Amino acid sequence: MKMQIETTPLPGVMILTPKRHGDARGFFSESWSRETLAAQGIELDFVQDNHSLSEAAPTLRGLHFQAPPRAQAKLVRCGRGRLLDVAVDIRKGSPSYGRWTGVELSFGNGRQLLVPAGFAHGFVTREPGTEIVYKCTDTYAPETEGAIHWADPDLAIDWDLPRGEEPRLSAKDAEAGRLADLDSPFTYEGPLPWENRT
Numbered sequence: 001m002k003m004q005i006e007t008t009p010l011p012g013v014m015i016l017t018p019k020r021h022g023d024a025r026g027f028f029s030e031s032w033s034r035e036t037l038a039a040q041g042i043e044l045d046f047v048q049d050n051h052s053l054s055e056a057a058p059t060l061r062g063l064h065f066q067a068p069p070r071a072q073a074k075l076v077r078c079g080r081g082r083l084l085d086v087a088v089d090i091r092k093g094s095p096s097y098g099r100w101t102g103v104e105l106s107f108g109n110g111r112q113l114l115v116p117a118g119f120a121h122g123f124v125t126r127e128p129g130t131e132i133v134y135k136c137t138d139t140y141a142p143e144t145e146g147a148i149h150w151a152d153p154d155l156a157i158d159w160d161l162p163r164g165e166e167p168r169l170s171a172k173d174a175e176a177g178r179l180a181d182l183d184s185p186f187t188y189e190g191p192l193p194w195e196n197r198t
């Protein structure tokens with residue numbers, strides 16, 4: 001099996017873990033293959049790869065999204081270090097609207113998180129020098145970007161921060177508003193194709 005596919009408590013958000021072919025040199029893995037995912041009902045065409053380094057820990061980036069028609073699904077993995085990756089359902093009318101899930105991604109566990117369009121995405125790093133790499137199904141469109149505050153009390157995300165430590169943030173993220181004050185540009189259109197297959 002090339003890719004282990006697991007559900008999370010948040011419908012539509014999936015954990016994809018590629019098989020690592022180990023040998024005396026180290027390992028090889030296919031981190032993404034359109035064919036492998038399509039066979040599981042996950043037909044996504046990625047058009048941009050992103051890579052960011054966060055020097056200090058905890059650094060928190062998010063919660064971000066691009067609005068339709070430039071919405072992005074993302075396939076996220078941790079190239080170096082360790083992070084908690086978080087997705088929030090912001091599709092109006094969704095049975096899981098406003099719910100979040102968090103999964104630890106690390107170079108060690110090789111896990112990847114599939115964040116569908118319609119979900120806000122953010123992460124907090126757990127080691128210095130953590131790198132994140134992720135594929136997106138649309139290109140960068142800053143005019144469509146939206147943000148939700150990482151500590152939105154209605155979301156009540158448990159970022160599991162070290163006691164009393166404030167995360168390093170961008171000014172944009174520090175000033176983000178609450179989901180309740182956002183007219184989300186996303187509307188629930190029913191279960192995602194892969195929700196009923198796994």
Ligand SMILES: Cc1cn([C@H]2C[C@H](O)[C@@H](COP(=O)(O)OP(=O)(O)O[C@H]3O[C@H](C)C(=O)[C@H](O)[C@H]3O)O2)c(=O)[nH]c1=O
Pocket residue numbers: 050052061062064065121122123139140170
């Ligand atoms: C997202 C993006 C940014 N940039 C430029 C714009 C700024 O000059 C610089 C940093 O951008 P920003 O502060 O928005 O980067 P992050 O805070 O890491 O934002 C990302 O973090 C969360 C977790 C995400 O899921 C999104 O991909 C994205 O919003 O990179 C680009 O040139 N292309 C891009 O696609």
